[in-house]
Amino acid sequence: MLYPDTVESEVLVHKPWFVVSIFAVVLALCLISNLTGTAMGELMRPVIGDPLQSGFYGRFAIALFIAVSFCLNVVLIGFAPLKVQIAVVWLETLLLFIAFSTTFNLSLPFIWEKLPFLITQGLVTTIYISAISIFFASLIAIVAAVAKLSNNGFAYAIASFYTSFFRGMPLLMQVYLIYLGLPQLGFLIDAVPAGVLALSLCVGAYMTEIFRSGILSIDRGQWEASRSMGFGFSLTMRKIILPQALPIIIPPMGNMFIAMLKDSSLVSAIGVWELTFLARTLGQSTFNHMEMLITAAVIYWLMSICLELIQSRIERHFARSKAR
Amino acid sequence: MIADKIIEAKDVSKWYGTFRVLTDINLTVGKGERIVICGPSGSGKSTLIRCFNRLEAHQEGEIIVNGIRLHNRMRNVAEVRKHVGMVFQQFNLFPHMTVLMNCMVGPMWIKGVPEAAARKTALRFLERVRIPEQANKYPVRLSGGQQQRVAIARSLCMEPAVMLFDEPTSSLDPEMVAEVLETMTSLARDGMTMVCVTHEMGFARAVADRVLFMDSGRIVEEGKPQDFFTNPRHERTKLFLSQILSH
Numbered sequence A: 001m002l003y004p005d006t007v008e009s010e011v012l013v014h015k016p017w018f019v020v021s022i023f024a025v026v027l028a029l030c031l032i033s034n035l036t037g038t039a040m041g042e043l044m045r046p047v048i049g050d051p052l053q054s055g056f057y058g059r060f061a062i063a064l065f066i067a068v069s070f071c072l073n074v075v076l077i078g079f080a081p082l083k084v085q086i087a088v089v090w091l092e093t094l095l096l097f098i099a100f101s102t103t104f105n106l107s108l109p110f111i112w113e114k115l116p117f118l119i120t121q122g123l124v125t126t127i128y129i130s131a132i133s134i135f136f137a138s139l140i141a142i143v144a145a146v147a148k149l150s151n152n153g154f155a156y157a158i159a160s161f162y163t164s165f166f167r168g169m170p171l172l173m174q175v176y177l178i179y180l181g182l183p184q185l186g187f188l189i190d191a192v193p194a195g196v197l198a199l200s201l202c203v204g205a206y207m208t209e210i211f212r213s214g215i216l217s218i219d220r221g222q223w224e225a226s227r228s229m230g231f232g233f234s235l236t237m238r239k240i241i242l243p244q245a246l247p248i249i250i251p252p253m254g255n256m257f258i259a260m261l262k263d264s265s266l267v268s269a270i271g272v273w274e275l276t277f278l279a280r281t282l283g284q285s286t287f288n289h290m291e292m293l294i295t296a297a298v299i300y301w302l303m304s305i306c307l308e309l310i311q312s313r314i315e316r317h318f319a320r321s322k323a324r
Numbered sequence B: 001m002i003a004d005k006i007i008e009a010k011d012v013s014k015w016y017g018t019f020r021v022l023t024d025i026n027l028t029v030g031k032g033e034r035i036v037i038c039g040p041s042g043s044g045k046s047t048l049i050r051c052f053n054r055l056e057a058h059q060e061g062e063i064i065v066n067g068i069r070l071h072n073r074m075r076n077v078a079e080v081r082k083h084v085g086m087v088f089q090q091f092n093l094f095p096h097m098t099v100l101m102n103c104m105v106g107p108m109w110i111k112g113v114p115e116a117a118a119r120k121t122a123l124r125f126l127e128r129v130r131i132p133e134q135a136n137k138y139p140v141r142l143s144g145g146q147q148q149r150v151a152i153a154r155s156l157c158m159e160p161a162v163m164l165f166d167e168p169t170s171s172l173d174p175e176m177v178a179e180v181l182e183t184m185t186s187l188a189r190d191g192m193t194m195v196c197v198t199h200e201m202g203f204a205r206a207v208a209d210r211v212l213f214m215d216s217g218r219i220v221e222e223g224k225p226q227d228f229f230t231n232p233r234h235e236r237t238k239l240f241l242s243q244i245l246s247h
């Protein structure tokens, strides 16, 4: 939360100028985009007659209807308590998304039919590739972060070359380089290990920077206190510095995890049967592309929501020692 | 006689780049001695006492602490630090541990003391600084004075041969200064060897065996408190004392 002042400010959505201006904006937008041909037009048939014949009158009536209901909605939500506001706005946005996807005339039976396979094969593969990659990426990151902070020239050079190289190249290239390049050197590598390796190295490079800045954000005094008690480097790092850096790096790490979950879709390029690969191939034969793509998108989204929830739990856990 | 010297500094000099922070420092601290170091800001007081547990490196001269010579290539610096407690101006408690854990980890991790014994020692010293009831709180919940007393207890748990204090009361409110000074005074009464950087002249008068005055990296004047405060020999000391005692 931002810093809340003790004086309640006026509710923005109840200020006449604000309501009038969003009203005008929504009205104008709806007028510009002719909605008579859409579901909205059908909805308004009792008022405007045949939507396609209604001309400017129909167009204006639809725009006015949308603008009025939008403003009414906004003003009413303004009266509700915070939690209700959040819930209502979430719900409405979600409904809009669902309304949007119904415009594709999705075939639900097809989705139901393919969903089990999409989950048991695609989702499971995505999750385990991501989980293994996150594990290795974290290991690489912590070592590289310490190396980058050390005054050992060799370690610094290797670590900074590594981060520069892997942050500087598209992940897709890395996937190809590893999958197609390693066999040239005599290492035969399967698609899944190649994908995991590419993801670990790439995400590890980003995480290195997160760890490094986390470690740097800890006050010098903590090092001094720890060293002055006789703790060695490794003990200080493990027991004093990292535990304090952890709460600081959790939000960017959560970000990283979510990004990586979705970046794992890039290994579909080398034929790993994960979520994106299946979403693209399952719908192909029957031209049900949209069904599979939207389903996969929702599955990715649900997984990300899980990660967000986990992140906020961890954040709450760490808030303990900070609370006054 | 040697065994009675806890800290011995001979012709110690230190540079930051080309800037000479310490110049030919000579100082011996005997067992049970209480030394107070004062001087204007930037005179090198912190730097000097931080050299005594090797948080800073000196470039010239010799520092021997508890019989061990400090130098660049030493491998047993932990052995020295184990016996030298340090209290900082900013407390530097470990914020992710409870007060009790703050006091237990030193003995447990460095000396291999079992947890139960470490807890007993920690509680004993928390009682010694009179805050046993805060043992299970996190440091942020404590007032500055309480935090500083925990920091003192944390150092005491290691049973150090000497305690170094770097302006332990400078960041505290006046009434908290009193409680911390009281703790330090009682430590001194129990015969703890102490080197304190402080501007609390009342404390210096009451407990110090010797008062050192530093300016521009040199020890300008050194003497028993009564001589030091009543008839300082150097102009610089007089000026400093008149400034600090005028209000």
Ligand SMILES: Nc1ncnc2c1ncn2[C@@H]1O[C@H](COP(=O)(O)OP(=O)(O)OP(=O)(O)O)[C@@H](O)[C@H]1O
Pocket (backbone or CB within 6 Å): B016, B021, B039, B040, B041, B042, B043, B044, B045, B046, B047, B048
């Ligand atoms: N890491 C550093 N690099 C360069 N110069 C430094 C560094 N640390 C301290 N100095 C300089 O060394 C001098 C002595 O610093 P020191 O902290 O020992 O002073 P002090 O007597 O403790 O002062 P104060 O009363 O303000 O704490 C100062 O002039 C300071 O600017």
Ligand SMILES: [Mg+2]
Pocket (backbone or CB within 6 Å): B045, B046, B047, B166, B167
């Ligand atoms: Mg200082």
